[in-house]
Each structure stands twice: as structure tokens, then as C-alpha cells.
Amino acid sequence: MRFLKLYARFIPIYFKSKTEHGFGFYMDFVGFALNHVVSYFVIWALMSRFQTINGWNMYEVMLMYTLNMLTFGIAAVFFFFQMTDVEEDVHMGTFDSLLVKPINPFVHMIIRAFGHFFLGDIVIAVGMLVFCFHKLGLSLDFGSAIAFIAVLLGGVLVQAAFIVISGSACFWLVRSRSLMNMVLFGIRDLMDYPVSIYGTVLRGVLTFVIPYAFVNFYPAQLILNRNDDALFASWLPYATPAVGLLLFAIGYRVWNAGLNRYQGTGS
Amino acid sequence: MRLALYREMTLNSLRTSLAFRSEVILFLFGQLLRLFVQVYIWRALFANSTELSSQSGMITLSEMITYSVVSTAISVFATNDVIFRVSRKVSSGEIAMDLIKPMSFRSVLFCQTLGVNVYRILFELLPLMMVSLILFGVHLPTLANGLAFLGLVVGGLILNFLITYAIGLIAFWYILVWQVNTVLDGLIRLLSGAFIPIWFFSDTLVKLSYFFPFRLIYYEPIAVFLGKTTGWANLLGLFAQQLAWIVGLLLLQRWMWGRAVRRLVVQGG
Numbered sequence: 239m240r241f242l243k244l245y246a247r248f249i250p251i252y253f254k255s256k257t258e259h260g261f262g263f264y265m266d267f268v269g270f271a272l273n274h275v276v277s278y279f280v281i282w283a284l285m286s287r288f289q290t291i292n293g294w295n296m297y298e299v300m301l302m303y304t305l306n307m308l309t310f311g312i313a314a315v316f317f318f319f320q321m322t323d324v325e326e327d328v329h330m331g332t333f334d335s336l337l338v339k340p341i342n343p344f345v346h347m348i349i350r351a352f353g354h355f356f357l358g359d360i361v362i363a364v365g366m367l368v369f370c371f372h373k374l375g376l377s378l379d380f381g382s383a384i385a386f387i388a389v390l391l392g393g394v395l396v397q398a399a400f401i402v403i404s405g406s407a408c409f410w411l412v413r414s415r416s417l418m419n420m421v422l423f424g425i426r427d428l429m430d431y432p433v434s435i436y437g438t439v440l441r442g443v444l445t446f447v448i449p450y451a452f453v454n455f456y457p458a459q460l461i462l463n464r465n466d467d468a469l470f471a472s473w474l475p476y477a478t479p480a481v482g483l484l485l486f487a488i489g490y491r492v493w494n495a496g497l498n499r500y501q502g503t504g505s
Numbered sequence: 506m507r508l509a510l511y512r513e514m515t516l517n518s519l520r521t522s523l524a525f526r527s528e529v530i531l532f533l534f535g536q537l538l539r540l541f542v543q544v545y546i547w548r549a550l551f552a553n554s555t556e557l558s559s560q561s562g563m564i565t566l567s568e569m570i571t572y573s574v575v576s577t578a579i580s581v582f583a584t585n586d587v588i589f590r591v592s593r594k595v596s597s598g599e600i601a602m603d604l605i606k607p608m609s610f611r612s613v614l615f616c617q618t619l620g621v622n623v624y625r626i627l628f629e630l631l632p633l634m635m636v637s638l639i640l641f642g643v644h645l646p647t648l649a650n651g652l653a654f655l656g657l658v659v660g661g662l663i664l665n666f667l668i669t670y671a672i673g674l675i676a677f678w679y680i681l682v683w684q685v686n687t688v689l690d691g692l693i694r695l696l697s698g699a700f701i702p703i704w705f706f707s708d709t710l711v712k713l714s715y716f717f718p719f720r721l722i723y724y725e726p727i728a729v730f731l732g733k734t735t736g737w738a739n740l741l742g743l744f745a746q747q748l749a750w751i752v753g754l755l756l757l758q759r760w761m762w763g764r765a766v767r768r769l770v771v772q773g774g
Contacts, residue, residue: 265684272684276691280700287705288550416531424535428542435549 244341245349252352267358274307274362277430294432298462301370305454306429308363309393310422315353315360317398318422321405323351325415328408333500344493376461388479389457395482396452399489400426406489409496429454434467441469452481510608511616518620529628536577536633543573543700544641559704560711561733568731569702571644574637575727576699579658581629582622583665583722587614588689591673592682600769611670611758618666646730653740654730660747661722667754668718674758677765692717698724704733718750 281303285296294302324347327333336343371377378386404421408414425448428436433444433455444451451469459468460475468474547569556563591614594600603610637643646654672689676682693699696710697719703711714720725743728734734743 265681268684270687272687272691276695279695283695283706283710284550284701286707291546292549292552416528420531420535424538427539431542431546431549435545437545440545 241341241345241349248349249352252350253354256354267355270355271358271362274359277303278366281430292432292434293467297370297373298458299431300366301374301461302432302454302458303430304363304366304370305390305393305457306426307359308367309390309453310397310426311356311359311363312394313397313401314356316348317353317401317405318356319353320347320351321401321418322415323347325405325408325413325418328500329412337497337500343497344490374462382461386457386461389460389475392478392480392482393453393457395479395486396449399482399485400448400450402486402489403492406493406496409499426450426453432467434469445470445474449481449485452478511612514608514613514616515620515623518617519624521620533629533632536581536629537636540573540577540633540637543577544570547573559702560706561704561728564702564704567642568644570641571731572702572727574634574641574643575730576723577637578630578633579661579723579726580699581625581633582658582662587618587666587669588673588682588686590614590617591670592676592680595676595769596680604766610762614670614673615666622662644731646732650729650732650735654726657721657726657729657743657747660744660751661726664718664747664750664754665722667751667758671754671758671761674761674765677761677768693719693722696720697722698727702727704728718747721747721750 278300281296281299285291285299289295291299324333324336327336336346339346400421401418404418405414407417411417428440428444429450433441433451436444441451444455456475456478458464460478465472547566551557551566551569556565558564594603600610603613606613645651668689672685673682675685679685696714696717698714703714703720703724706714714724721743725734729740729743734740
């Protein structure tokens with residue numbers, strides 16, 4: 239409760255400092271979002287020529303892309319710039335200020351910034367989600383709506399965990415930006431198309447080791463009722479929320495281990 | 506005398522790059538990952554067919570894999586940070602130091618980019634090509650096609666430099682250039698043939714791609730590499746197109762630069 243009260247104090251301050259840039263602030267929403275518009279065009283250009291990829295049609299592929307973007311967008315609002323700020327603090331030696339405050343540093347890290355950049359992504363993702371549902375003739379009743387929200391939250395937690403883990407690498411490496419970019423914008427790109435196009439090894443890695451398949455592939459299987467191309471086990475889609483919780487817990491442990499390791503870079 | 510200056514500038518940038526080796530390993534890993542994804546996507550799209558029809562006749566899977574490998578190789582050079590260098594220099598005022606150098610601002614940037622590229626040949630392109638040759642069967646071009654390909658790649662890279670430089674100059678008017686860069690990246694991703702070859706495009710997209718110079722950086726050189734574009738007339742046509750775009754961009758830049766320097770106010774320093 240205390241945290242929410244603090245959050246309500248912190249966020250307006252954050253926005254005041256950002257809106258000072260005026261026009262640029264509003265353009266922030268557009269910049270990232272454009273990237274996604276192009277990605278949809280690429281999918282469209284490719285799928286209108288080939289019709290299906292491993293039995294997934296254009297709108298199903300778009301739905302998968304959308305789920306990846308939506309879960310990342312939601313997680314990034316609360317974690318992305320927060321973790322890059324931490325990296326910057328560790329690098330500059332100003333991270334100590336987070337440790338002396340009477341709040342859990344993890345909570346403080348989250349509430350002191352807000353990823354307004356990603357709100358544009360979320361708006362586009364929701365729009366595309368509605369569009370894909372419409373094109374695929376999907377509708378949600380009460381039960382499936384609950385299931386949909388549960389897998390979506392699981393996906394968000396997986397994305398958040400990867401941001402926290404790759405960002406926490408700065409406690410060991412001092413600079414972790416390129417590692418973060420690699421994981422969040424390199425490895426995550428593997429999920430733009432159905433994971434079933436890869437060989438068994440890569441499928442296994444993306445399911446059990448770096449479980450990115452739970453941000454869109456398994457949720458999409460559940461939403462689309464696809465039972466014919468189950469990988470490993472047919473119940474895996476239902477495990478999404480549990481995987482999310484587990485991975486996020488691991489992320490929190492990594493963060494704490496990093497804090498214990500942190501000794502400051504002098505000054 | 507002048508040449509020594511350019512050489513030093515290039516070597517300097519090469520030395521700076523050598524200091525960031527771990528970044529390069531990650532970049533290399535990223536490039537390989539993207540290549541892997543593309544190869545798997547093409548394998549899945551070809552499914553059980555050995556060849557598919559396209560705007561340039563039948564295309565086999567191994568030709569498509571070669572296409573992806575060559576495209577990745579070009580992208581090693583075509584991803585430069587000229588846009589951000591220019592905007593950083595403008596916003597930090599560092600540009601004042603470049604303006605007093607006895608060479609043009611564009612030459613400074615060109616040498617720096619060249620230095621980075623020399624480094625990239627050694628530490629990115631060579632490893633990337635070795636891995637690709639081992640993992641995927643890559644078609645090799647005939648000598649004539651290979652030479653024409655190299656010429657077109659050089660032309661394409663000059664074109665790419667000039668495009669990014671012109672966009673970097675926008676920083677004199679609008680400092681948040683990364684947003685413009687996003688637009689540029691998007692257009693390149695869609696219309697250059699870097700990922701989807703233009704021969705798989707629908708007719709409308711093919712027409713659209715002719716309005717932009719990007720196809721001359723990726724698609725056209727690779728089509729020559731694979732022997733899909735042959736004949737003197739066609740090749741000369743491609744070189745002529747590149748030349749026309751280069752001249753056009755140079756004129757645009759001279760105009761922009763003339764106005765930009767007059768606007769420039771450096772604070773402090």
C-alpha cells in the first residue's frame with residue numbers, strides 16, 4: 239500500500255521531467271511503434287506470397303508477433319528503462335543512493351521511472367489483437383477470457399524476468415547494455431515466427447532453458463486451440479503462468495545476488 | 506599529404522574499435538542468430554518443394570540460403586552509426602572540433618566509418634563467412650558475376666553512407682534523429698530486399714521499391730551474385746542507377762550543409 243502511495247508521488251514527477259522536452263516527448267510514442275508497423279508489413283509481404291509457414295497462416299503469425307510485443311510492452315513499462323537506469327548508476331557509481339533509502343531497492347527501482355515509450359506499442363498491440371481475433375473468427379467467453387489473461391500475465395512475467403536478469407548482469411560486468419540488447423532484441427526475435435520451424439535442439443532451448451516460447455508460441459496454441467502441433471507435451475501451454483512466476487522468482491534472486499555482489503565503482 | 510591525413514583518421518578509428526572487443530563478439534552472435542532465423546524461415550516456407558516460382562524464374566532453397574548469407578554479409582557493413590555520430594556531435598558541440606580540422610566534416614565521418622569497416626572485415630565478416638560456409642552450403646558466383654557483385658556492393662555502401670549522413674544532418678534542425686532513423690530502418694527492412702528478396706514481392710511492392718535507393722544496396726548486388734541478373738546492359742543500368750542516386754544525394758547534402766552550418770551555434774567549449 240505504501241508503495242502505491244509512493245508510486246503516485248514518483249510518477250507525476252517523472253512525467254514532469256519528461257514532458258519538458260515538449261514535442262519530442264510525444265514523438266517518443268511514435269518512434270518505437272513505427273518499428274512494429276514495419277514488422278507487420280514484413281509479415282504481410284512474406285505471408286501474402288507463401289500463405290502458410292509450418293501450418294500457421296498470416297493472421298496467426300501476426301497474432302504471435304502481437305503477443306510478443308504486448309507482453310514485452312507491458313513488462314517494459316515497469317522494468318526496461320528502470321534496469322538501464324540501474325546499469326547507468328552502477329557504471330557511474332551513483333547506485334549507492336538506491337541502497338540507502340528505506341525501501342526495498344527492487345521496489346524503488348521499479349517506481350522511480352516509467353516506460354512511457356512503450357505505451358505506443360501497447361496501443362498498437364491491443365489494436366492488432368482485436369484485428370487478428372476478428373480475422374480469425376475468435377471470440378472469448380468467460381472461461382477462455384480468464385485463461386487468456388492468465389497466459390498473458392505469464393508471458394509478461396517471463397518478459398519482465400528476462401529484462402531483470404539481463405539487466406542485473408551489470409552487477410558483474412559493470413556494462414550490460416549490449417547483453418541486454420542481445421537478449422531482449424536479438425534472442426527474442428527468434429519468437430517472431432512459430433518456434434516449430436526450428437530444429438529440436440532450439441525448440442528445447444526456447445522451451446526449457448530460455449523459455450521465450452511461453453511469451454507467444456504456447457499462449458497462441460492455447461488461444462487458437464491448436465492441438466495438432468504440440469511440442470514436447472500437450473499440457474505445456476497451460477504451464478505458462480507457472481513458468482512466468484517461476485522465472486520471475488529466479489529473476490528476483492539474480493537481482494538480489496547482484497546487490498550482494500555490488501561494491502561500487504569508486505568515487 | 507592529404508592522403509596521410511585520411512589514412513591516420515581511418516587507422517585511428519580502427520584502433521578505437523579494437524578497444525571494444527566484447528561488444529563485437531555479441532554483435533557477431535546477434536548477426537549469426539538473425540541468419541539462423543532467416544535460414545529456418547526459408548526452410549519452413551519451402552516446406553517440401555525444392556524450388557518456387559518468383560519474379561526472376563525458379564528459386565531453389567539453397568539459392569535462398571545463399572541469399573540470406575550474402576545479405577547478412579552486406580549488413581555487417583551497411584549497419585553504421587553515422588546518423589548517431591552526427592547527432593551526437595551536434596548535440597554535444599563536439600562538431601566544433603571537426604569543423605576546425607583541415608578536412609571536410611563528411612570526409613572525417615567517411616574515414617571513421619571506413620576504419621570501423623576494416624575492423625569489421627577482420628573480426629565480423631571473416632568469422633561469419635567461415636561459420637556460414639561450414640553450416641550452410643553457399644553458392645559461389647562465376648568470376649564475372651563476382652566482380653560485378655563487388656563493384657555493386659562498394660557502390661551500395663557509398664550510397665548507404667550518403668543516405669545515413671544526409672539523415673544525420675537533420676540533427677541540425679531536429680535533435681531526436683533516432684526517430685527518423687527508425688523510419689529509415691523500417692524502409693530498408695521492407696524495401697531493400699535485405700530479408701525478403703524483391704523477386705518474392707507482389708507487383709505493387711516491386712513498383713514501390715523502385716522509388717527508393719535501398720534495393721541497390723542489398724537486392725540488386727545479391728541478384729547479380731546469384732546469377733539472376735546478367736548481361737552488360739543490365740549491369741551497366743544498375744551502376745548508372747547507383748551513380749544517379751549518389752550524385753543526387755551529394756547535391757542534397759551540399760544544400761543541407763550550407764544551411765546547417767549557418768544555423769549552428771555551439772555553446773561554451
